[in-house]
Amino acid sequence: MNEILAHYRKVLAGAAMPSPVEQLMGIRPVDIVSGQVSFELEATRDHANPQGTLHGGITSTLADMAMGVAFGTTLQPDESFTTIELKINFLKPVWNGTIRADAKILKKGKTVGLVDCRILDIDESLVAYATSTCMILRGDKAKGR
Numbered sequence: 001m002n003e004i005l006a007h008y009r010k011v012l013a014g015a016a017m018p019s020p021v022e023q024l025m026g027i028r029p030v031d032i033v034s035g036q037v038s039f040e041l042e043a044t045r046d047h048a049n050p051q052g053t054l055h056g057g058i059t060s061t062l063a064d065m066a067m068g069v070a071f072g073t074t075l076q077p078d079e080s081f082t083t084i085e086l087k088i089n090f091l092k093p094v095w096n097g098t099i100r101a102d103a104k105i106l107k108k109g110k111t112v113g114l115v116d117c118r119i120l121d122i123d124e125s126l127v128a129y130a131t132s133t134c135m136i137l138r139g140d141k142a143k144g145r
Contacts, residue, residue, distance in 0.1 A: 004072040008032040025058065027065055035105040037070045043096050054094040059119060063088055063130035066103035067115040071134045074108060080142035081134045084112075088130040098122050111136055 008029050010016035018028065022039075026047075031038040041047075041062050049055040064086055071081055103117040112135055119128040 002034065002073050002075060003077065004069060004075065005032060005034055008037070008069060008073070021061070022065065025061055027062055029069070030100070032069070032073065034073045035070055035108075037066050037073065037103050039066045039069070039101045040098055041101075042098050043094050045096070048095075052095060054099070056088075056090055059090065059094075059099075059128050060086065060088050060130070062099070062101045063103070063117040063119060063128065064132065066101035067117050067130065067132040068134070070103040070105055071108070071113055071115050071132070074105065075136065078138060078142060080137045082137060083132055084135045085133040086130065088128055090128050091126055094121060094127055099127055
């Protein structure tokens with residue numbers, strides 16, 4: 001089983017800790033399968049921008065986390081990856097409440113992959129839509145990542 005997939009299954013079972021950024025931001029995994037994941041965030045005042053709505057950087061971080069983990073669950077033991085592009089469209093404001101990021105690999109080649117992510121509110125209404133282009137790293141380029 002892929003190392004990232006195995007780790008997040010342990011996180012879901014309470015047997016491992018999520019990453020530091022997940023802990024800091026309050027992001028939690030809710031569903032993990034190879035190539036597809038869901039993460040949630042409880043948006044509160046602590047996540048607000050000066051206008052009082054969920055900060056776009058928080059939404060972007062949630063999407064980036066979900067897309068990265070979705071891609072990472074498909075890597076071979078000697079591979080790593082890096083994000084080479086992240087794009088997000090903000091479609092409606094969120095003041096508070098649970099939002100969910102559903103990420104899925106659309107295409108994975110030998111070197112580059114494309115992942116999309118839908119950020120939904122509690123009513124399943126689309127809050128934001130993001131895409132990520134990821135580059136697979138091998139050999140020396142994958143070491144230490």
